[in-house]
Amino acid sequence: MLGGIATGLSARTRIDVTLVRIGLVVAVLLSGGVVAAAYVIAWLLLPVDGQAETIGQRAWRDRDGIGVVAAIASLLAVVLIVASATAAHWVDTFAWAAAATAAGLVLIWRNGPPAEREALQRAAEPVLRLGPRSRSRRGLAARLVAGAALLLGGVAAITIGHQAVLQPLAGVALVAAGCVVVFGPWWFSVGRDLVVERQARVRAEERAEVAARLHDSVLQTLALIQRDASSPGRVAQLARAQERELRSWLFGGPAPSGTEAATTLAAALRSVQEEVEAGYGTRVDLVTVGDCSLDDRLTALVAAAREAVVNAAKWSGADTASVYAEVTDGEVEVFVRDRGCGFDPAAVAPDRRGLEGSVHGRMARHGGTAQVRSEPGAGTEVALRMRRVPVAS
Amino acid sequence: MTEGSSGGPRVFLVDDHDLFRSGVRAELTRLVELVGEADDVGPAIELITERSPHVVILDVHLPSGRGQAVIEAVRAVRPEVRFLALSASDAPEDVIGVIRAGARGYVTKTISPADLADAVVRVAAGDAVFSPRLAGFVLDAFAAEPGAPSPAVDPELDQLSPREREVLRFIARGYTYKEIARELGISVKTVETHVSGVLRKLQLSTRHQLTRWATERRLV
Numbered sequence A: 001m002l003g004g005i006a007t008g009l010s011a012r013t014r015i016d017v018t019l020v021r022i023g024l025v026v027a028v029l030l031s032g033g034v035v036a037a038a039y040v041i042a043w044l045l046l047p048v049d050g051q052a053e054t055i056g057q058r059a060w061r062d063r064d065g066i067g068v069v070a071a072i073a074s075l076l077a078v079v080l081i082v083a084s085a086t087a088a089h090w091v092d093t094f095a096w097a098a099a100a101t102a103a104g105l106v107l108i109w110r111n112g113p114p115a116e117r118e119a120l121q122r123a124a125e126p127v128l129r130l131g132p133r134s135r136s137r138r139g140l141a142a143r144l145v146a147g148a149a150l151l152l153g154g155v156a157a158i159t160i161g162h163q164a165v166l167q168p169l170a171g172v173a174l175v176a177a178g179c180v181v182v183f184g185p186w187w188f189s190v191g192r193d194l195v196v197e198r199q200a201r202v203r204a205e206e207r208a209e210v211a212a213r214l215h216d217s218v219l220q221t222l223a224l225i226q227r228d229a230s231s232p233g234r235v236a237q238l239a240r241a242q243e244r245e246l247r248s249w250l251f252g253g254p255a256p257s258g259t260e261a262a263t264t265l266a267a268a269l270r271s272v273q274e275e276v277e278a279g280y281g282t283r284v285d286l287v288t289v290g291d292c293s294l295d296d297r298l299t300a301l302v303a304a305a306r307e308a309v310v311n312a313a314k315w316s317g318a319d320t321a322s323v324y325a326e327v328t329d330g331e332v333e334v335f336v337r338d339r340g341c342g343f344d345p346a347a348v349a350p351d352r353r354g355l356e357g358s359v360h361g362r363m364a365r366h367g368g369t370a371q372v373r374s375e376p377g378a379g380t381e382v383a384l385r386m387r388r389v390p391v392a393s
Numbered sequence B: 001m002t003e004g005s006s007g008g009p010r011v012f013l014v015d016d017h018d019l020f021r022s023g024v025r026a027e028l029t030r031l032v033e034l035v036g037e038a039d040d041v042g043p044a045i046e047l048i049t050e051r052s053p054h055v056v057i058l059d060v061h062l063p064s065g066r067g068q069a070v071i072e073a074v075r076a077v078r079p080e081v082r083f084l085a086l087s088a089s090d091a092p093e094d095v096i097g098v099i100r101a102g103a104r105g106y107v108t109k110t111i112s113p114a115d116l117a118d119a120v121v122r123v124a125a126g127d128a129v130f131s132p133r134l135a136g137f138v139l140d141a142f143a144a145e146p147g148a149p150s151p152a153v154d155p156e157l158d159q160l161s162p163r164e165r166e167v168l169r170f171i172a173r174g175y176t177y178k179e180i181a182r183e184l185g186i187s188v189k190t191v192e193t194h195v196s197g198v199l200r201k202l203q204l205s206t207r208h209q210l211t212r213w214a215t216e217r218r219l220v
Helices: A005-013 A017-031 A034-045 A055-060 A063-085 A090-111 A114-128 A137-159 A166-227 A232-250 A265-280 A296-316 A353-365 B018-028 B041-051 B067-077 B092-101 B113-124 B132-141 B162-172 B177-184 B188-204 B208-219
Strands: A283-289 A320-327 A331-338 A369-374 A380-387 B010-014 B033-038 B055-059 B082-087 B105-108
Touching: A005 A017, A005 A034, A017 A034, A034 A055, A034 A090, A055 A063, A055 A090, A063 A090, A090 A114, A090 A166, A166 A232, A232 A265, A265 A283, A265 A296, A265 A320, A283 B132, A296 A320, A296 A331, A296 A353, A296 A380, A320 B132, A320 B162, A353 A369, A353 A380, B010 B018, B010 B041, B018 B033, B018 B113, B033 B041, B041 B055, B041 B067, B055 B067, B055 B113, B067 B082, B067 B092, B082 B092, B082 B113, B092 B105, B092 B132, B092 B188, B105 B113, B132 B162, B162 B177, B162 B188, B177 B188
Parallel strands: A283 A320, B010 B033, B010 B055, B055 B082, B082 B105
Antiparallel strands: A320 A331, A331 A380, A369 A380
16 A cells, blocks of 8 residues: 555465555554554665665665654654653653654655655545645644644553553653654645645646747747748738737737727727738837727727828838827827828829728718828828817716 | 947947847948947846947846846946847836836837937937837826826926927827927927937936836736
């Protein structure tokens, strides 16, 4: 079950393993723990089939483990001295056995192969579950102390009940305290190992999420870029779209739009930016100051701004369009600027209705204004202004 | 190294990406004199102190810390070295942080080589360089509070003048200093003075909205 000693014994003696186990348990109880100590020491020293080293040989090189054992030995000395001072001689055997068991288990825990650790952990689990999960370790310790004290108190009362009251009481207290002190570090190390393991698992999950994310987005994009390497425009477009997505993920910015309709001005302009960059390959620099929720008028404003950006992307020949939006108490302004070829606004053919209908007309219908400034060779700027509906208060 | 033959400003480059450094090197090598490179905070501080360049192009994020650490350490020994912050992050917290540590300008890594060289020359001359993005940040951070103005506001430092606001809005709209000067009928030098004034306010203002704004924006 634990160290496989019972199995080994039964293999040697050809007695049924269950019988050997029952015999061991009885012996442990009768001997006051000496057999338990012997069991642990055997566990340490007997090699497992197929393994070159015993746990004991590995433990010999485990300096920290030896240190813990030394600490347990010193505690044992203290317990023995106090016990002899109070003439509680029955403590002697018990303390020796408990100390040897604890020391052996510590060494096994620290140096045993994973399978042995698991066996120990399995054995420890029912005890760990004594307290509800949320309770502190101190609560658990208190339970253990109380349990041990009660148990040993009973034992003492039976064996030395006829003596004076003080001696058995002192003996019981000593043994209880000894138990806590001796087993304490071990419990603590078990608990700490479990915590460390849980943290490691959380970190591994985070890493897996990052890896999945990078795989889904960045690696796919890189693959596309390699395929389209001969077309610089396409490469830039892919890189830009990927950059925006990664940025919004890394820096907690707004999620890429498209899945749901934007509800604020800044979000709506961002989706215009994405749409135009993806559709036309023109870079759109967007700067927004302030923000507000969209209403009919501002939706019209965004639509007009979109038209202006699309015009810049389609006709200006510039590789970048700048969009600046500012929300103030009274109005919203949007500027769309490019440094492209420009045009003469007076010379636009009457059938080229894009600017006239989609920008001027749309703005005018909603009580806003649009101004277009352009000169051949000097780029174009469209300034859109819309008064805000006063917020009902 | 002494003054190079190129006659441009002596520039030091701090960035932890090899690819990015070699790109900048290739782009700037004819326009400025590159006197050194570093890829992390420690070596950067050491080499900058040793070579005392005119301008340091500084990545905001470095493996063992923020670019601010380099600025603070170097300014203690060589206050004349000027910093141009360069970042791919655009997070307001980073941008405002590096400017308040003492950088004289901030540009994004997607900047064109010509604009970067221009920004370096400008910073070397003691002027401030604001990207449209940074101008937007500043306008946002110094926006009038919707409620009652806080009583502790120092109008000298905590508010932008109407003219500064105007200049910043043009920068945010993508105008160059020259274009702004033409729009406003003032000299380029005056535009530069206004931008430097804004930079000073950005660095010295104790306006609590500034930091609060930057951290809030990160959470949006």
